[in-house]
Amino acid sequence: VRKHLGYSPIPGRFDTVQPIIRKSGSRSDPNSRSITTFRASILALLEREALDARRSMVIFALDGIPHELAVALWPNAHIEKMRSVFPTTSSSAWLSSLSGAGVEQHGIPGIVFKLGGDQLINVYQYKGPLGVPPNGNIFSDAARLGYLPISVRGDWEAFHCAWLDVLLNHSRAVFGYRFYTATPTPEPDVLAAAVLEAVSACLEEPSVAPQLIWCFIEVDRHIHDHGYDEPVLRFLERTDEIAMRLVERDVVVVAHSDHGLIRTNHDQSIERLLAQIPVEFGCAAGGAGRTRWFYPRPGTEDRLVATLQRHLPATVRICSADEAFGIGSLACARVGEIVLIAEGDDFVTFGGHSFDHGSSTEAELYVPYAHWNA
Numbered sequence: 605v606r607k608h609l610g611y612s613p614i615p616g617r618f619d620t621v622q623p624i625i626r627k628s629g630s631r632s633d634p635n636s637r638s639i640t641t642f643r644a645s646i647l648a649l650l651e652r653e654a655l656d657a658r659r660s661m662v663i664f665a666l667d668g669i670p671h672e673l674a675v676a677l678w679p680n681a682h683i684e685k686m687r688s689v690f691p692t693t694s695s696s697a698w699l700s701s702l703s704g705a706g707v708e709q710h711g712i713p714g715i716v717f718k719l720g721g722d723q724l725i726n727v728y729q730y731k732g733p734l735g736v737p738p739n740g741n742i743f744s745d746a747a748r749l750g751y752l753p754i755s756v757r758g759d760w761e762a763f764h765c766a767w768l769d770v771l772l773n774h775s776r777a778v779f780g781y782r783f784y785t786a787t788p789t790p791e792p793d794v795l796a797a798a799v800l801e802a803v804s805a806c807l808e809e810p811s812v813a814p815q816l817i818w819c820f821i822e823v824d825r826h827i828h829d830h831g832y833d834e835p836v837l838r839f840l841e842r843t844d845e846i847a848m849r850l851v852e853r854d855v856v857v858v859a860h861s862d863h864g865l866i867r868t869n870h871d872q873s874i875e876r877l878l879a880q881i882p883v884e885f886g887c888a889a890g891g892a893g894r895t896r897w898f899y900p901r902p903g904t905e906d907r908l909v910a911t912l913q914r915h916l917p918a919t920v921r922i923c924s925a926d927e928a929f930g931i932g933s934l935a936c937a938r939v940g941e942i943v944l945i946a947e948g949d950d951f952v953t954f955g956g957h958s959f960d961h962g963s964s965t966e967a968e969l970y971v972p973y974a975h976w977n978a
């Protein structure tokens with residue numbers, strides 16, 4: 605059976621499939637740069653300002669916006685193409701953007717994973733130490749250059765977890781503004797006005813230092829259910845307009861995103877398979893969205909991989925943690941040994957979602973770095 609599957613339980617295993625890193629590497633656009641360069645871009649902007657006007661800066665953090673859409677809808681912005689990390693999960697990608705560390709370095713590989721030992725955590729709920737190396741972020745850079753670093757919690761207002769504390773460390777939190785988490789979700793024009801109001805309230809606070817204001821807007825929440833529909837497009841058009849309003853007020857305006865989303869069909873046979881495996885193999889499961897993993901018990905790896913290969917469509921890549929996350933990395937030590945990556949339309953989604961993210965298709969991978977002060 606093993607020979608038939610081309611599978612052997614030694615390093616370099618799962619050799620029937622191409623490693624995700626090699627594959628996404630060959631696919632990646634040479635005109636793109638990693639989102640891990642975002643921190644350095646902001647630092648360069650702040651350093652340039654420090655020599656001269658020291659204007660305040662507003663950064664819109666728009667969850668779930670692909671590069672292409674920003675190019676189409678932000679005519680006033682200068683837009684560069686950035687490449688998200690693997691997996692294209694919000695917790696991994698935002699931390700990579702703000703800290704400049706790759707997933708292998710910061711060790712947050714998704715939502716559900718093991719920190720070490722046998723305990724699975726959900727990173728959006730866990731309140732203990734995460735072991736992320738403390739190497740600063742855009743906020744500590746801003747503070748060092750004499751800026752007042754502020755994070756408008758926005759759609760993360762209801763989240764209380766160690767991951768968010770690490771992500772927004774060194775910033776002063778501002779509460780009281782919800783956008784896509786307001787109920788019911790406001791109309792696009794009202795949403796854009798709320799975003800402008802949130803950052804304007806910060807800018808109008810008396811401050812001896814210029815401000816760096818990072819504002820989180822979870823458009824992703826709407827896209828999971830509705831895709832890139834008319835209300836999303838209109839909100840993005842309004843974003844270009846409010847950016848220009850801020851530029852007129854002599855503010856430096858930047859926007860970035862963590863990943864795009866792609867249409868994903870919830871396949872009930874895959875759902876049944878993924879639910880049955882932990883029971884049948886007595887193993888834990890983790891991951892998020894279009895990238896999942898299993899923690900096989902010793903000696904069961906062969907049979908587990910064979911079962912997955914037999915029942916999953918060819919568009920679901922099966923690979924090892926070493927291949928997906930880099931041998932010996934912090935992230936690799938935290939994920940399960942067998943990783944599933946949805947490369948096609950069919951996988952499982954949560955809560956009836958029709959759009960999802962987590963793997964490395966083009967739609968998920970490429971995101972904008974937009975700057976309005978040309």
Ligand SMILES: [Zn+2]
Binds near residue numbers: 667668693694862
């Ligand atoms: Zn996200």
